[in-house]
Amino acid sequence: MKLLVVGGSGYLGRAVAVAADRAGAQTLSLSRSGYHPAGPGAAGTGLVGDATRPGFGLSGAALEEVREEVTHVVLAFGSVRWDCPPSEALAVHDTGMRTVLASLRQLRVLTRVVHVSSLLVLGRAEGLVGNRELFVGQRFRNWYEYGKYCAERRARDAGDLPVNIVRLGPVLGAPPAGLALDTSHGLLAALPYLLTGGPVHLDRRGHYPCYVSEVGSAAQVIMNALNAPSTGQTWSWYDPDLPTLAQVYTDLCAAWGRIPRLVDVPALRPVLRLASRRVGVIPELLDYSRPWFELAPDILSDLPGDRPVSGGDYVTTTGRHLRDRGRVMAGAMR
Amino acid sequence: MSGVDTDVHPFFRFYSAGNFGEVAPQRLSPMSWSLVGEPMERATRVFSRRVWGRCAWAEGSCYVFVGYFGCRPYHNLSSYCALADSIPGVEASDVTAAYFEDIEPPPGIAGVTVPWWARARAPGRVLLELAGTGPRLRLLEARVAELERDARRTAGGGADTAGMLALVLERARAVLVDAWSVHILSTAGLVPARVALRRALRRLVRHGDEVELWLSRPRELVWRRLHAAALAGPDGSGDFLASSFYEVADGHAPWASYAVRQQVVTGTAEDRVDVLDPGVAAVEMLGEHNRRIVTALSSTVGETMAAREHSKSLVMRTLHVFRRVLPRWAVVRGVPDHAWPYLTVAEICGTGRLDVLERRWDDRREACEKALATEMPEHLDLRDPASPRPWLGRGVRPAKGVSPGRATGLVIHPDISDISAIPAEPVVLACVSADADVAPLLPFVSAVVTERGSELSHIAILSREYGIPCVVGHQSAAAIPTGTFMTVDGTSGEVRVHER
Ligand SMILES: NC(=O)c1ccc[n+]([C@@H]2O[C@H](COP(=O)([O-])OP(=O)(O)OC[C@H]3O[C@@H](n4cnc5c(N)ncnc54)[C@H](OP(=O)(O)O)[C@@H]3O)[C@@H](O)[C@H]2O)c1
Numbered sequence: 001m002k003l004l005v006v007g008g009s010g011y012l013g014r015a016v017a018v019a020a021d022r023a024g025a026q027t028l029s030l031s032r033s034g035y036h037p038a039g040p041g042a043a044g045t046g047l048v049g050d051a052t053r054p055g056f057g058l059s060g061a062a063l064e065e066v067r068e069e070v071t072h073v074v075l076a077f078g079s080v081r082w083d084c085p086p087s088e089a090l091a092v093h094d095t096g097m098r099t100v101l102a103s104l105r106q107l108r109v110l111t112r113v114v115h116v117s118s119l120l121v122l123g124r125a126e127g128l129v130g131n132r133e134l135f136v137g138q139r140f141r142n143w144y145e146y147g148k149y150c151a152e153r154r155a156r157d158a159g160d161l162p163v164n165i166v167r168l169g170p171v172l173g174a175p176p177a178g179l180a181l182d183t184s185h186g187l188l189a190a191l192p193y194l195l196t197g198g199p200v201h202l203d204r205r206g207h208y209p210c211y212v213s214e215v216g217s218a219a220q221v222i223m224n225a226l227n228a229p230s231t232g233q234t235w236s237w238y239d240p241d242l243p244t245l246a247q248v249y250t251d252l253c254a255a256w257g258r259i260p261r262l263v264d265v266p267a268l269r270p271v272l273r274l275a276s277r278r279v280g281v282i283p284e285l286l287d288y289s290r291p292w293f294e295l296a297p298d299i300l301s302d303l304p305g306d307r308p309v310s311g312g313d314y315v316t317t318t319g320r321h322l323r324d325r326g327r328v329m330a331g332a333m334r
Numbered sequence: 335m336s337g338v339d340t341d342v343h344p345f346f347r348f349y350s351a352g353n354f355g356e357v358a359p360q361r362l363s364p365m366s367w368s369l370v371g372e373p374m375e376r377a378t379r380v381f382s383r384r385v386w387g388r389c390a391w392a393e394g395s396c397y398v399f400v401g402y403f404g405c406r407p408y409h410n411l412s413s414y415c416a417l418a419d420s421i422p423g424v425e426a427s428d429v430t431a432a433y434f435e436d437i438e439p440p441p442g443i444a445g446v447t448v449p450w451w452a453r454a455r456a457p458g459r460v461l462l463e464l465a466g467t468g469p470r471l472r473l474l475e476a477r478v479a480e481l482e483r484d485a486r487r488t489a490g491g492g493a494d495t496a497g498m499l500a501l502v503l504e505r506a507r508a509v510l511v512d513a514w515s516v517h518i519l520s521t522a523g524l525v526p527a528r529v530a531l532r533r534a535l536r537r538l539v540r541h542g543d544e545v546e547l548w549l550s551r552p553r554e555l556v557w558r559r560l561h562a563a564a565l566a567g568p569d570g571s572g573d574f575l576a577s578s579f580y581e582v583a584d585g586h587a588p589w590a591s592y593a594v595r596q597q598v599v600t601g602t603a604e605d606r607v608d609v610l611d612p613g614v615a616a617v618e619m620l621g622e623h624n625r626r627i628v629t630a631l632s633s634t635v636g637e638t639m640a641a642r643e644h645s646k647s648l649v650m651r652t653l654h655v656f657r658r659v660l661p662r663w664a665v666v667r668g669v670p671d672h673a674w675p676y677l678t679v680a681e682i683c684g685t686g687r688l689d690v691l692e693r694r695w696d697d698r699r700e701a702c703e704k705a706l707a708t709e710m711p712e713h714l715d716l717r718d719p720a721s722p723r724p725w726l727g728r729g730v731r732p733a734k735g736v737s738p739g740r741a742t743g744l745v746i747h748p749d750i751s752d753i754s755a756i757p758a759e760p761v762v763l764a765c766v767s768a769d770a771d772v773a774p775l776l777p778f779v780s781a782v783v784t785e786r787g788s789e790l791s792h793i794a795i796l797s798r799e800y801g802i803p804c805v806v807g808h809q810s811a812a813a814i815p816t817g818t819f820m821t822v823d824g825t826s827g828e829v830r831v832h833e834r
Contacts, residue, residue: 053742053821053832054759085541086548086612087825091740094609095780095803099742099760135610139618143541146615153609283540 001025003226004070006051006100007077008044009035012116012168014176015219016074017044023223028066030056031077051077052096056103071109072226075100075155076116080170080186082142082284089147097151101158113163114225115155118148119211119236121167122293130296131167131234141287152234162231169211169238171218172248173314174321181322185282187212187248191322192280194253194260201268201289206246208291211238214310224305236299239310245288248315255319340402342719345391346412348440349401349714350725352433353409353791358580359592361405361706364698365660366581366589368678369510369653371400371407377515381522385459386420386452403722405702406710407580411725415439417522420448421456423533424526432525432790435807436734437713438727457526464523464634467641470516471648477509478651479571485655486569488662496666502659503683510652517645524638524790531631538624539616544825547738548613549632551798552640556647557773558799574654582657583675588706612738643795669695676702730809735827736789737797737804741780742821742832745814748772762822764811767793776800781822783829785811797824805829 003020007013008029017027020043027044029035035046047066050057058066077100078092104113122129123138123145134153140146155163170187183191187210194200221237243251249260269286276283300307351358362370378399382392392398392413401408411434415426419442426439448456481502488498531550535542564572578584578593613632617625660682664674668688676695711724743760750756753774760780765772767786773796776782782797787806797804803824814820814831821830 052740054744054819083540086544086616087738087740087823090612090738091823095739095741102760140615141619146610146612150609 001072001226002069003027003044003072003074004047004056004066005029005044005074005076006056007031007075009033009046010076010079011175011179011181011215012171012218012222013074013076014043014179015215016076016222018176019216019219019223020044025072028070030058032057051075051100051103052091054099054103055106056100067106068108070107071111073104073107073110073113074116074222074226075113076222078147079182080118080144082144082185082189082287083282084142084144084147086143086146089143090150093147094150094154097154101154101161104158104161111162112226112228112231113161114222115151115163115165116222117152117155117165117167117234118145119167119169119238119293119295120145121149121152123149125293128294128296130299131236131302134234138293142284156232156234159232164225164228164231165234166218166222166225167234167236168213168218168221170213171215172212172318173215174317175215180325181318183322187245187285187288188252188318188322189282189285190249191252194249195256195258196279197258197261198279199261199263199265199268201265201272202245202262203264203266203290205262205264206249206289207244209238209242210245210248210288210292211295212243212248212315213238214314217308217310220308221303221305224303224308228304230304233302233304235303236295237303238300240300240307241310243315251313251315252319252322254316255323341396342401342403342716343396343398343410343413345443345446346398346410346416347716347719348411348725349403349408349716350411350434350437351406351408351712352411352435353788358407359578359584359589360710361589361592362402362407362581363405363583363586363589363675364678364702365583365675365682366653367402367405367407368680369582369656370580371397371402372678373511373514374518375400376511377518378522380515381463381518382417384463385456386448389448389452391416391446401714403714403716404705404708404710408714409434411437411713412440412443416443416446418525420453421460421526422453423457424529428525428529431788432528433521433788434713435786435788436731437725440715440725440727457530460523460526461634463519464527464638464641467516467520467638467645470512471641471644474509474513474516474645474648477505478513478648481506481509481655482569482571482573482651485659488659495662499659499663499666500683502655503663503679506652506655506659507679507683510649510656513645513648513652517642517649520638520642520645524635524642527631527635527638531628531635534627534631538628539620544738545613545616547736547798548611549616549628550635550639551611551613552636552643555640555795555799556644557796560647561773571651574650574657577654577657579650580653582653582660584657586672586675588702589675639790639795642790673699731807733783733805733808733827733829734789735803735824736787736791736794736806737782737802738825739781739801739803740821740823740825741803742819743780745816745818745820746775746779747812747816748775750775753778762820764808764814766812767791776802781805781824783808783811783814783820783822785809 003025005013005016009031017029020027028047029044030047030049032050034048037044055063123140125136125138175181246262253260273286375397398413399410414429418424418426418429430437430439484502535546560572563570564575581589581593583589584593673695676698713725715723715725743762745764746761748765756778762781763779764783767784782804784806787793803822805822805827808829819832
C-alpha cells in the first residue's frame with residue numbers, strides 16, 4: 001500500500017500516518033506548509049502541495065510519483081473551524097473537493113479513497129439519522145458544517161472513484177509529537193471561559209451526547225475503511241460509551257482541578273451571545289448548546305474491520321496535555 | 335447628424351457606455367439606436383415620473399437618460415446618479431458599482447433636487463412599481479410570442495404581405511416600448527432593493543457581505559429556457575440567441591463588424607450535482623425573526639433580477655422580429671437594402687416621401703462614416719462638447735469579485751475552437767467582457783475573469799447562475815496567455831498567477 005494523506009500534517013492526518021506506518025504502508029503526507037516527520041511517533045514522507053489546485057498542486061517528480069504509484073488516499077484536509085467564513089469553507093470543501101476528485105481520477109493504480117467527513121454534516125437534523133442520510137432538510141449551524149456537507153455530497157457522487165466515507169464527531173486525545181492541539185476552534189474553544197468559572201448555559205446542563213472519539217481510534221477506523229472490500233460506503237465513528245457534553249467538559253477541566261459551571265438557564269444564552277467575543281467564546285460555539293441530533297442506535301455495527309478500542313481516558317489526557325503546555329490557561333488569563 | 339450626433343444634455347454632461355459597453359456592440363446603426371435609445375429614454379422618464387412625480391430636470395426635448403455620440407450608445411451617468419441621490423439611503427456610487435464598472439460618480443449638479451416628501455416616498459413607490467412586474471412580464475411574454483408567430487407568417491409572402499408587415503411593425507413598436515419599460519423599471523429598482531438587502535445582511539447575518547450574492551440569486555433565469563428552445567429548432571423563442579445583442583442590421587456593413595454574435599449553449603457539464611444552495615443554507619442558519627426579514631428582502635432582489643433578465647430577453651426577441659421584418663418592409667417602402675439601417679424606425683414606418691428619406695440616409699451615412707473613424711471612450715466627459723474627453727474619475731478601480739467562490743485552473747479564451755478543445759483539467763475563462771459568445775462555455779469552466787463588468791453585468795449574473803466564481807475589472811484579463819495556471823477568488827476579487 002502506498003498511501004497519500006491529503007492534509008497529512010494535521011491532527012488527524014498525522015494520526016493516520018502513524019497507523020499506516022504501523023500497518024506497514026508507505027505514506028506521503030501532503031499539505032500546503034509541508035511536513036517533515038521527525039522524532040518519535042512521526043511517520044511518512046512530507047510533500048508540499050495544495051489540494052485545491054489541479055494535480056494536488058504538485059509538479060515534476062512528486063506529481064509523477066503520486067500519479068503512478070499511490071494506491072490509497074485519505075482526504076483529511078482543511079481544519080475544523082466553526083467560525084470559518086463561507087468563501088473559505090466552500091473554497092476548501094466544495095470547489096476544493098471537486099478539484100481533489102478530478103486529481104484523483106488521474107491516479108493510475110488507485111484502489112481506495114477515504115474521505116474524512118464529519119457527523120456535523122447532519123447539522124440540526126431532526127428524527128433518527130444514520131449513515132444513509134446526508135441531507136434530510138436539516139439547518140446548518142455554520143459554514144463549516146455546510147462545507148463538510150458539500151464535500152460529502154461531492155464524494156458520494158463520485159461514483160467512478162473507489163471512495164468510502166468516514167464520519168467523525170469531535171476528535172480528542174493527545175496529538176502526535178510535535179503538534180499542538182488547536183484550542184481556538186471546536187469544543188475546546190470553550191475551555192478558557194469554562195476555566196474562569198463563568199456560568200455556561202447548556203440545555204439539560206449538557207447531558208446529551210457529543211459523539212467524541214479518541215484520535216487513535218479514529219485513525220484506526222479510517223485504516224479499516226481503506227482496507228474494506230466494498231466502496232461507496234459511509235460509516236460513522238464515535239466513542240461507543242457516548243460521553244455527554246457535560247462529561248467531556250467536566251473531564252477536560254479536571255486537569256486544572258476545576259468544575260465547570262454548567263447551568264440550564266436559557267435566559268443566559270442571549271447574554272452570552274452578546275458577550276461571547278469578550279469572554280473569549282466564538283458565537284458559533286453557542287449553537288451547540290442544544291442536543292445535536294439523534295443517531296440510529298446500531299450505526300456502529302456497520303463499521304468494517306475490528307472495532308477499535310479508545311486509548312484509556314483520552315478526554316482527561318487531552319486536558320492534561322493542554323494544561324502541561326499552558327495552552328488554555330494562557331488564553332483564560334488574557 | 336454631425337460627428338457627435340445627438341445633443342449633449344445642457345446640464346448632465348457625463349456619459350458612460352456602462353452595460354451598453356459590455357453587451358451591446360461598440361457602435362450601433364441609427365436604426366438600432368432608434369429601437370434602443372428612444373424607448374429607453376421614454377421608459378426612464380415614465381419611471382422617474384411615477385416614483386418622484388414631475389421633475390423639470392427629468393423632462394424636456396433633449397435626451398436626459400441616454401446619449402448617442404459617434405454612433406456609440408451611452409447612458410447619461412450624471413442623470414442616473416441624480417436619480418440614485420433622490421432615494422434616501424442610496425448613493426450615486428451604488429449605481430456606478432452596479433452598472434458602471436464602479437467608476438467614480440461625476441460631480442453633482444447644483445439645483446437638481448427632489449422635494450423632501452418626494453424623496454421620502456420614493457422607496458415605497460419603487461417597491462410598488464416592482465410588485466407589478468410579474469403580471470406585466472407574463473402578458474408581454476404572450477404578446478412577444480404572438481408577434482414572433484405573425485412575423486414568421488409574413489415570411490411566406492402572399493397577397494397582403496405589405497399590410498401584414500405594417501401591422502407586425504406597428505405591434506412590435508408597442509411591445510418594444512413596454513418591454514423596455516419593464517427592463518428599465520427592474521434595472522433601476524434593483525439598486526435600492528440591493529442597498530436595503532445589503533444593510534440588513536450586514537446587521538443581521540454573520541459574514542453578511544459574503545452571502546449577499548448567493549442570497550440575491552434569482553430562483554431561475556430565463557436564459558436556460560431560451561437556450562433549450564433554441565436547440566429545439568429554428569424559428570422558436572430562442573431563435574434570436576444566434577444573433578447580436580441590440581444590433582438589428584447585423585448583416586450589414588459596417589455594423590456587422592461591431593456586432594458580437596451570441597452562441598447557443600449546446601451542452602452542460604455532467605458533474606454538476608444539486609447541493610443545497612448556499613443562499614438557502616445561509617437563510618436557514620438564522621433565527622426565525624431575522625430569517626423572515628432576510629427572506630423578504632432577498633426574494634425581492636432575486637425576483638427583480640430575474641425580471642430584469644426576462645425583460646431583457648423580451649426586448650431582444652422583439653428586436654429580432656425587427657431584424658427579420660425590416661428588410662422586407664424596406665422593399666415595400668422602396669428603400670434600398672443598404673439604406674434602411676441609416677433611417678430610424680419612425681422614419682421607415684412613417685409616410686414621409688422617399689426623396690426626403692433618400693437625402694436623410696445619404697447624409698447619415700456620411701456622418702456615420704466620420705463618426706466611426708473617431709475613437710469613443712468608455713466613459714465620457716462632455717463638459718466641453720467641442721472636445722469630448724474620457725471620464726476617468728479617480729482612475730482605475732481594483733478588480734472585483736462578483737460571483738463568490740475560489741477556483742484554480744488553466745486559462746482559456748473565448749476564441750477556443752469548440753467545447754471539445756477545452757482541456758480536461760479545470761479551466762478559467764479570461765475575456766474582455768461578457769462577449770456575447772461566452773455563454774456556451776460557462777457550463778465547462780471553473781471560474782471567469784474579465785476586464786470589463788460590474789456587479790450586475792450579464793457575465794456576473796450568468797456566473798452566479800452557474801455557481802462559478804467570477805472577477806470583473808481585471809485590467810489585463812484578455813492578455814493573460816492561454817494555459818496560464820491561476821486562481822480566481824470571486825469573493826475578494828483576487829486573481830493569482832501560479833508557477834506550474
Ligand atoms: N478534528 C476533528 O475533530 C474532526 C472531526 C471530524 C472531521 N474532521 C475532518 O478531518 C479533517 C482534518 O481535521 P484536523 O482536525 O486534522 O484539522 P487540522 O489539524 O487543522 O489539519 C488540517 C490539515 O489540512 C491541511 N490543509 C489545509 N488546507 C489544505 C490544502 N488546501 N491543501 C492541502 N492541505 C491542506 C493542513 O495543512 P496546511 O495548512 O499546511 O496546508 C493540515 O495538515 C478536516 O477535513 C475535518 O473536517 C476533523
